[in-house]
Amino acid sequence: MSGARGKRIAIGVRPPVNAxxxxxxxxxxxxDLQKGDLYTARLTLDITPALRARIKVSAFTQxxxxxxxxxxxxxxxxxxTTN
Numbered sequence: 001m002s003g004a005r006g007k008r009i010a011i012g013v014r015p016p017v018n019a020x021x022x023x024x025x026x027x028x029x030x031x032d033l034q035k036g037d038l039y040t041a042r043l044t045l046d047i048t049p050a051l052r053a054r055i056k057v058s059a060f061t062q063x064x065x066x067x068x069x070x071x072x073x074x075x076x077x078x079x080x081t082t083n
Contacts, residue, residue, distance in 0.1 A: 047055075059069040
């Protein structure tokens with residue numbers, strides 16, 4: 001066993017960098033940062049499973065996420081007032 005401790009095993013050469021793939025990964029990070037800057041408060045609601053299902057179906061049929069659907073609904077119901 002003592003002889004195996006000093007033995008090194010070659011891992012191999014690192015694959016070449018794909019610039020397109022790297023840019024795509026970094027773009028996801030930028031999108032997450034922008035969302036975090038815009039939406040910094042979390043709102044938790046207790047709703048029935050049936051209402052949750054209706055909301056999810058509605059969001060799916062509109063091609064948006066539940067969060068996007070609810071943000072739009074809340075923005076329409078509570079518009080920002082200008083003084």
